[in-house]
Amino acid sequence: MLFAVLARKAYARNLQYRGSHLLHNVVSAAFGFIYASIWSGLGSGDTALGDYGHQGMLGYIAFNQAILWVTLFxxxxxxxxxxxxxxxxxxxxxxxxxxxxxxxxxxxxxVLYQLIYKFFPIYILYFFIFSLKLPTQLAVYGWTALALVMAAYISICINYLIGVAALWTTESRWFYWVNYALSMLLSGFFIPLEWLPRWLRTVSYCSPYPYLLYYPTRIYMQFEHGSVVLGALCWCIGFTCVCLVATSAVRKKLEVQGG
Known part of the structure; x- marks a missing residue:
């Protein structure tokens, strides 16, 4: 099966750089500690952190930071x-x-490589350091896994469209950084979406970005029912159609800049 062959080769290629990727894990974990420290300071004293509470906010930050490698990077x-x-x-x-x-x-x-060598090590580290609680219902793990698969697929589709844009713009890297900035802001990474200003929250909910981080994390923390993935499914179908149309357009307009 071609899918399995290509995926396996990409996985094997990444295995050659495990030492370098270990450094990525250290840096990512350090950033997570910084974010957790900031929220710990904000949640100290009489300051409330909504439905999350102090420990819940630590769990939110920890899971968000870990799944970045699966759904966003x-x-x-x-x-x-x-x-x-x-x-x-x-x-x-x-x-x-x-x-x-x-x-x-x-x-x-x-994505599979980063799930095994980045997501699990980082989250396990946070689990012991922050004394995180695991969901008690088996269905939560199933819904979370499904939400992460759909989130990864949405991210793949977005980056595919960024890649094929190079056929028209030659340099499409700036699209990547625009997408990265929007995802950081609108995905609930820096701050839960319900705490954003009303207008920005509305913009976020009308975009696919909450399905990359916010909703998978909320499902895992049992603040959302798994049925919320139906929204992600709609985005997956929509992006698939757009990617197929874009590929058809690419075949009609191919301008090679080198080779």
């Missing part, structure tokens, strides 16, 4: 911008496999 443009620059994109389009399927399959291998 996707390869910039799925590597398509480099393919355009080198001319490799022409070869990819000639293959008897859909371009979106190729890029998506490779990225799932990286």
């Amino acid at each position: 996707t390869t910039n443009g799925l590597g398509l911008e480099q393919s355009v620059r080198s001319g490799q994109i022409a070869v990819d389009l000639m293959r008897p496999v859909h371009l979106f399927y190729q890029a998506m399959s490779r990225e799932w291998g990286q």
